[in-house]
Amino acid sequence: MRRGYDDVVITCPVTVPYVRYSIRGGHWFLARALAELVKASGVAKASMDGLCVSSFTLTPDTAIGFTQHVGVSPRWLDYVPLGGASGVVCLRRASRAVQAGDADIVACIAGDTSHTDSFRLTLANFSMFARDAVYPYGAGGPNASFAFLTSYYMRTYGAERADFGKMCVAQRDNALKYSEALFKKPLTLAEYLDARPIAEPLRLFDCVMPCAGGEGFLVMRKARALDLGLPYVHILGTIERHNGFPADPIQMRGGWAVDRDDLYAQAGVSPSDIDFFQTYDDYPVISLMQIEDLGFCAKGEGPAFVRANTLTFDGSFPVNTSGGQLSVGQAGAAGGYLGMVEAVRQLTGQAEARAVKDAKVGLVSGFGMINFDRGLASGAAILGAA
Amino acid sequence: MTRELSRPKRKNPILRTRLATLPPGARSRVALGLTAAAARGAFELQVCRDCQAVQYPPREACQACLSSRLPWRVQAGDGELIADTTLAHSNDLFFRERVPWRLGYVRLDCGPTVVVHMHGDVPPAPARVKVGARLDKSGQAVLIAFPSQEVPNMADDRQLREFTCDPKFRKVLVTDGKTGIGQAIVKAIIAAGADLVWVGHAEPWKKFPGFDELKAIPQVSLMPLDLTDSKSVREIAAEIGGRVDVLINTAEVHRNFGIGNRRGVEIAQAEMDVNYFGLLRLAQEFGPALRGRAADGQSNAVAWVNILSVYALANFPPHGTFSASKAAAHSLAQCLRAEMRPAGIRVINVFPGPIDHEWNQQIPPPKVTPQALATAIVRALKDGVEDVYPGDVAQEWLERWRDNPKALERELSNP
Numbered sequence: 001m002r003r004g005y006d007d008v009v010i011t012c013p014v015t016v017p018y019v020r021y022s023i024r025g026g027h028w029f030l031a032r033a034l035a036e037l038v039k040a041s042g043v044a045k046a047s048m049d050g051l052c053v054s055s056f057t058l059t060p061d062t063a064i065g066f067t068q069h070v071g072v073s074p075r076w077l078d079y080v081p082l083g084g085a086s087g088v089v090c091l092r093r094a095s096r097a098v099q100a101g102d103a104d105i106v107a108c109i110a111g112d113t114s115h116t117d118s119f120r121l122t123l124a125n126f127s128m129f130a131r132d133a134v135y136p137y138g139a140g141g142p143n144a145s146f147a148f149l150t151s152y153y154m155r156t157y158g159a160e161r162a163d164f165g166k167m168c169v170a171q172r173d174n175a176l177k178y179s180e181a182l183f184k185k186p187l188t189l190a191e192y193l194d195a196r197p198i199a200e201p202l203r204l205f206d207c208v209m210p211c212a213g214g215e216g217f218l219v220m221r222k223a224r225a226l227d228l229g230l231p232y233v234h235i236l237g238t239i240e241r242h243n244g245f246p247a248d249p250i251q252m253r254g255g256w257a258v259d260r261d262d263l264y265a266q267a268g269v270s271p272s273d274i275d276f277f278q279t280y281d282d283y284p285v286i287s288l289m290q291i292e293d294l295g296f297c298a299k300g301e302g303p304a305f306v307r308a309n310t311l312t313f314d315g316s317f318p319v320n321t322s323g324g325q326l327s328v329g330q331a332g333a334a335g336g337y338l339g340m341v342e343a344v345r346q347l348t349g350q351a352e353a354r355a356v357k358d359a360k361v362g363l364v365s366g367f368g369m370i371n372f373d374r375g376l377a378s379g380a381a382i383l384g385a386a
Numbered sequence: 387m388t389r390e391l392s393r394p395k396r397k398n399p400i401l402r403t404r405l406a407t408l409p410p411g412a413r414s415r416v417a418l419g420l421t422a423a424a425a426r427g428a429f430e431l432q433v434c435r436d437c438q439a440v441q442y443p444p445r446e447a448c449q450a451c452l453s454s455r456l457p458w459r460v461q462a463g464d465g466e467l468i469a470d471t472t473l474a475h476s477n478d479l480f481f482r483e484r485v486p487w488r489l490g491y492v493r494l495d496c497g498p499t500v501v502v503h504m505h506g507d508v509p510p511a512p513a514r515v516k517v518g519a520r521l522d523k524s525g526q527a528v529l530i531a532f533p534s535q536e537v538p539n540m541a542d543d544r545q546l547r548e549f550t551c552d553p554k555f556r557k558v559l560v561t562d563g564k565t566g567i568g569q570a571i572v573k574a575i576i577a578a579g580a581d582l583v584w585v586g587h588a589e590p591w592k593k594f595p596g597f598d599e600l601k602a603i604p605q606v607s608l609m610p611l612d613l614t615d616s617k618s619v620r621e622i623a624a625e626i627g628g629r630v631d632v633l634i635n636t637a638e639v640h641r642n643f644g645i646g647n648r649r650g651v652e653i654a655q656a657e658m659d660v661n662y663f664g665l666l667r668l669a670q671e672f673g674p675a676l677r678g679r680a681a682d683g684q685s686n687a688v689a690w691v692n693i694l695s696v697y698a699l700a701n702f703p704p705h706g707t708f709s710a711s712k713a714a715a716h717s718l719a720q721c722l723r724a725e726m727r728p729a730g731i732r733v734i735n736v737f738p739g740p741i742d743h744e745w746n747q748q749i750p751p752p753k754v755t756p757q758a759l760a761t762a763i764v765r766a767l768k769d770g771v772e773d774v775y776p777g778d779v780a781q782e783w784l785e786r787w788r789d790n791p792k793a794l795e796r797e798l799s800n801p
């Protein structure tokens with residue numbers, strides 16, 4: 001029987017303001033995230049004895065080089081280069097370390113910079129399979145990969161572009177109430193449908209905008225959080241799965257579908273108990289797959305589910321309540337933290353004008369690393385308000 | 387259906403010639419197996435020797451059983467296009483200049499899903515397709531999905547032409563038209579749609595057999611060109627170098643004998659002077675001109691063809707000094723290829739077995755006819771391959787050489 005997370009909690013959701021481009025390095029955004037955690041918690045960096053880092057633009061460094069860069073001496077260190085799955089996976093690693101006593105307070109941080117050419121360079125060197133078997137084919141990056149998935153999904157399950165558009169428009173509505181979102185103007189369905197093509201059927205507003213920024217949170221025991229006077233949330237259940245369903249000829253489901261029963265069993269809740277869902281939304285089709293694979297509707301019924309619900313923070317099924325990456329921006333690995341940080345804000349009363357009413361239980365999902373033809377890393381966590 | 391290519395308009399000489407950009411050329415070492423096969427015109431994937439699982443992308447261990455025994459094996463390429471898209475945007479300069487660009491996911495019948503460039507006649511997904519490997523402008527292998535059945539004007543497809551060196555509407559220099567090989571190549575290249583063929587002849591004061599016939603072909607323009615004379619090569623390059631799209635070096639001196647049967651080095655020097663130094667002179671004068679026009683519109687400079695010999699791979703003692711000169715030329719051609727690659731100009735090395743002409747009189751058949759050699763060269767240009775081994779003898783030698791070069795050396799040295 002798998003152990004629960006006892007009284008291990010998450011506190012101090014922080015964000016390093018997002019910008020489209022920055023002349024800073026990845027180290028800068030990670031250092032700012034750490035500084036924000038110090039400020040938010042009142043805990044000195046020397047007292048954070050665990051550190052968990054996710055970044056693409058920290059190269060040639062990893063977490064270890066970063067310790068010297070910012071002058072910390074943690075007794076527990078992890079580097080989780082899992083892109084969009086980083087938030088969930090860092091939480092899993094950190095919470096077990098705290099539970100086992102290997103660390104008392106773990107700072108989980110993710111951040112990346114964005115130079116005018118850094119996105120291209122990241123794509124060109126993303127992985128061996130990408131360099132050998134994807135990048136030479138038009139160098140379209142994840143846009144091309146998700147164009148294939150989206151067109152296949154539309155053909156197979158009858159989704160319309162307007163279904164994806166409804167998701168994007170709802171997220172933009174949410175983003176208008178989140179001050180850090182880079183997109184400040186409302187988006188109409190007509191604007192979504194008529195946007196310029198990127199890789200058909202994907203158009204401009206189906207694709208995240210790469211940017212620079214950072215996110216972070218702390219993991220500690222509940223008693224410590226109470227001592228420090230920090231609002232916290234409980235970890236009810238978590239899963240991760242990598243390279244799930246390798247025999248599928250094209251990715252129509254992610255690793256969540258393998259483990260979702262385990263997830264809900266750990267948490268002792270069912271999908272109908274979930275008050276909001278932070279999906280990993282680099283493209284709307286993948287959000288739709290998460291809605292299906294995490295049990296809110298059957299495979300292929302995502303479009304009907306979207307048509308039957310309102311997806312804004314005040315709607316019947318709130319999704320990506322801060323706007324998601326599609327409306328906030330994708331700050332590299334911080335994109336994998338965006339949903340986690342927003343979920344903690346929602347469950348600790350820090351979501352301001354976009355608060356989901358009476359939110360008690362939230363679901364956060366992660367997805368990352370388009371290695372060749374599909375995203376390999378997936379994970380999810382169910383969090384509960386104190 | 388592919389629209390038949392039309393003859394390009396005359397170039398406005400005031401417009402800037404577009405600089406060559408290349409598609410992404412970085413590959414892992416193991417992925418170069420795909421390139422090695424595509425350079426010969428083959429589509430090969432790794433197949434596990436222990437469990438027969440077909441692998442893609444190329445890798446270091448079998449994804450089914452972890453075996454590291456993953457030899458490359460020829461694949462039929464049949465499969466189903468399961469999804470397609472058209473890029474309207476790319477982060478890469480080469481593709482940015484060429485969008486819209488169509489791509490697909492193909493589930494191969496042999497197992498893996500592959501990302502492919504698409505021939506324009508492949509219908510939207512789902513559709514049956516045939517996948518093949520081609521070298522792209524960076525000289526690395528990529529996969530392309532073709533319609534499952536031949537269609538009209540297939541070679542004229544805009545995307546496909548980025549991978550091939552089709553002579554249609556291109557201007558070609560054949561360096562020596564005096565020989566049967568040279569003349570066969572001129573005729574084949576014109577039949578393939580070349581616009582203009584300059585044909586070199588080293589001794590313009592002498593009429594050679596076939597001269598009148600060549601001269602009567604409207605696309606042919608005869609030029610004095612002597613590869614042993616640096617000045618002659620330089621003058622011709624200055625005159626036509628800026629217009630040549632495809633250069634085919636057919637000049638060759640071929641004498642029999644090894645080392646012990648002849649005194650002196652004059653014959654060997656004459657072979658080297660044309661077969662090796664002739665190539666060097668051509669490369670120095672024409673190389674920069676071709677590189678400068680590598681991205682010059684629809685009928686850009688695309689290819690350089692060297693007629694070497696299968697004896698370049700391993701010495702054939704009865705033709706020992708000739709073999710040595712071709713080995714030298716092969717080595718130089720590899721250097722030329724490396725220098726032309728940054729511009730995307732393909733260097734095609736042709737390794738024929740014995741050709742049916744006077745200096746191979748004593749070699750028993752099968753011998754390659756000049757017509758068969760010419761056909762193989764046109765095919766190589768159309769397919770954009772790098773290394774061609776026309777004829778049964780060359781194929782057999784290639785197989786023996788790839789299997790065990792030392793064994794071939796012994797086999798060739800037996801009287």
Ligand SMILES: [Zn+2]
Nearest residue numbers: 434437448451
């Ligand atoms: Zn195997």
